[in-house]
Amino acid sequence: MPPVKLYVYDLSNGLARQLSRQLTGRQIDGIWHTSVVVFGKEIFYGQGISITPPGRSHHGQPLQILDMGETSLGEDIFNEYLQEMTDHYTADKVSSSFVDFETWSYTRTEFNCNSFTDDCVGFLTGQSVPAFIKDLPSDFLSTPFGAALRPTIDAMYRRPSPGTPSAPIPSPSTAANASPDPQLAASILQAVASQAQAAPAQANGHVQAMNSLTGPLHMITNPTSFRAFLKSHRAAVAFFTSATCPPCRMIEPIFERLAEEKGLHEGRNGAGFAKIDIDVGMGRNLAEEWDIRATPTFMFFLDGKKLDELKGADANELRTQVDLLLFQAYPPHPHTAISLPAVQALSLNAIIFSQVPAFDTVLTKQQSFIDDQTSWPSSVQTKDQVKGTLSGVVLPYLKERFPSTAPDKSTKNLPSATPAILAAWAQATTTMATPLPVESLFPVVDMWRIAFLDPSVGNWMATLVPTTPPTDPLGVFLPKAVQALESTSKGARNYILIVLRLLCNAFSSAALAQRMLRSELRNAITSVLVPSLLHSDALVRTASASLAFNVAAVLQKDRVEAVRSGRGIQADSEDELGDWQVEMVSAVIEALHREKENEEVVHRLTAALAFFVRLSPHYETAIRPLLDVLQTKDTLKSKLIKGSGWTVEGGLAKKDVRKLVDEVATKLCP
Template identity: 90%
Template sequence: MAPVKLYVYDLSNGLARQLSRQLTGRQIDGIWHTSVVVFGKEIFYGQGISITPPGRSHHGQPLQVFDMGETSLDEDTFNEYLQEMRDHYTADKVSTSFIDRKIRSNARTEFNCNSFTDDCVGFLTGQNIPAFIKDLPSDFLSTPFGAALRPTIDSMFRRPSPGTPSASMPSPSAAANASPDPQLAASILQAVASQAQAAPPQANGYVQATNSLTGPLHMITNPTSFRAFLKSHRAAVAFFTSETCPPCRMIEPIFERLSEEKGLHDGRTGAGFAKIDIDVGMGRNLAEEWRIRATPTFMFFLDGKKVDEMKGADANELRTQVDLLLFQAYPPHPHTAISLPAVQALSLNAIIFAQAPVFDTVLAKQQSFIDDQTSWPSSIQTKDQVKDTLSGVVLPYLKARFPSPVPDKSTKNLSSATPAILIAWAQATAAMAWPCRSNRYSL
């Protein structure tokens, strides 16, 4: 019996946790990269499968280490599994008849490091890696900011094979400008880029290999990983395919788009999408278990049970089946059928005041509110700390951003808040909101 560990790295160095809500409207705790450690080796996927001593990859020391149990398999069996995977997932194994399409799809529909790690863990122990890691791509890409940054992140993590000309990387600044706050976006992007482009160890024949993190599909090559996938997704869609199947190549871009549109969003609703190449790994065993007789075949699962099956490359039917599955998994609330024209006519646009208030008066009211509170969450911030933040950090920034009188064309040159100001304001706001919440619950 050999222990199996999961190494987890945050390529944003903590910036995603601090700033993701401002940039995406979602709390995303990290840009995750994972690897599996077993038999004294750390294995991860990028431009091929790479092996290093534990903790010696170019990502440094892991942020978290998860115990995934023990494996009863011997090292030779696992090495055979890796070798078969290596034979299929290398850039020089692509058929020249569709090489251009493959190059475009590799960053998204083929393995990413996390789906590969999940597959290895499933093969070794029957477990699966935490859902918050596996479903990060769909969650992140469902935001406008994530969609805007996708080409840049893909390019940073995609490295060409030897002898293959490298593609030019999109400008990070151009992608960052698509975000609500370009400065913050650029900070996260730069942190991820520095990790992705870090020089890897070259000793003992170990090579650099890092690939895209933004692929929303789960690549599965063995029955154990497939069972774990079904267990972790209430609604699931499985695509059984083969590299030699022309109809599969026709329908694959449609399936990929559906995985982006209908995948898990905000960790709550949506379906999991899996791709099983029956010619890779133990794909044949999985196909026999589910009686796959032709490709492409799509299977639809609800709470781990198969509810429907579709054969052939019918894009319209595939979309219909996915929508039906999601309707069954997440039926709309009955109130959505009620006709409420007055409510539906209300504008959802933000209310923006054209004139800034007198900031000193606002500050005086806030300080008076703080002084009047009989209960206060000192574990967050003391009253004096909150008042110091308001008067010493927030007020000077607001006065500088909205001078009075307002000079001509000032709205075109407003300075953006720094991460330090935003973090201080968030902590002060949390402390001031706590008494209101506490009083409401005590009524």
């Protein structure tokens, strides 16, 4: 029997795999285009149904070739199937996809290259294209950069009929601005745009069709593809329609909107939406198999089993049935049903320390520490070179970016740090950190602290590749902070305090915050944060409580977005953070238990605890038992009265703090 192969192309030419985590905080291995190879031909959908010799399309050589099994069908039967598909994959039958380049609004379509390939594979073998290909847009397009790239990708598959002018392909530089690092973003965008402008494969005389790579609907034309569709989607909605059915045309736009709102295409917990035209391909066979006697008919499936059926164009009932299906497939987190006004009123923005120091004084102090150091490595920059970098490169940038007397706080016209400035500064920092003790480093840490309020610094840090030994400022400062925690000197205390404030400011960058939470930096930060929560100095405890809040706020922001967008809280979404979260919750509770006098510390620690606990996918399995064992409710309640938990008369004084503490104790703690 003839083999069936799936050719997989990466439209980004490998750049998505290399740079996606830096740009989006998520690993995207490719921007996929597929075709099916059988009977010595490569068939794909891009500008109509196109056929070329294998590997001879304008996409070049495939990145992967996947074995999809063998087909028992003859070539004549498959050719008849393709011919029947050609009659419907035309510009006048396919919903057009376009982008308004002034507003960047997007109109979806029903057909795309990967769904067409999936349909062919299903017809030939009964198999399905891998989910990582079909659900390509899931994670990627839910990011600002992915959304900006979407029109460029779609432009590759949106050629007009002969004689109709082509719409312009979006400018890579325009879309790249949605990324934390426009230069890196432009690299991917340019790669995709160059594919878009490449000469298309010959469409064999077929009518050119307009379509999109990112359409939310699955067009299904045969029983085997439908079975594969049900198998690959936990929740599924099928729309049986006909081109000659007026009620179908009336309800179709509503079905499309539901697919956009409730589908899987933005990485959320959603349903698969399939449209089956009973007059297309083997649609009649599929209709007979499911006893479809009238159109429109909607069927709702959970784990491949039919739950319900709706006949007729009832828009309200259709939406109700879809919502019910999703509720059954993805029960919401139990805490979403709890009223938590005090917790919900908390800002998710990072707590920052924005006081601008006297830069000349700070620089003079740091240079004196350098001059006083008797030993200096001979294999690195000299003292004069380090001081020259600080005074000639760093100081002018800091004074221009953070003018201490500027009446206008706007940053629109303020200079940003360039990679050249930051690289030179990082090299000087690494050099002086080797011979100088921690007591002599807090001035340069304070300069970096304020610099992290410049978004370009956070974005630069987020893209750095870790080195051994570390050469970036965080990698240099954190191990020394751990050493400083073992000292009781005033200089060590100053160093710890400034490092904690620097880390708080680093969380003002969304890209860097994700890296700090989900990379090798997380353990290094934790090793400084946890013991600092119990420090004897009140300012250190305040800074560490602020850092705990910022860390928890990143998690909470991701979870709130997951609920808001409909993705829901995935049980395995934070598996790599499970043990770490238990450690953090334990440390915050212990710090709350020991804090007797500082109301601001209690406020920030309680807010951090609320963020760690609320919407946690590990709440029932790990967090709730921990809260119970550590008697967290009693600890929080004790802060409301004078006694063992609070030494100030009357307990906590501020009403909003008392309300938050009581709400977390009563509603989130067992």
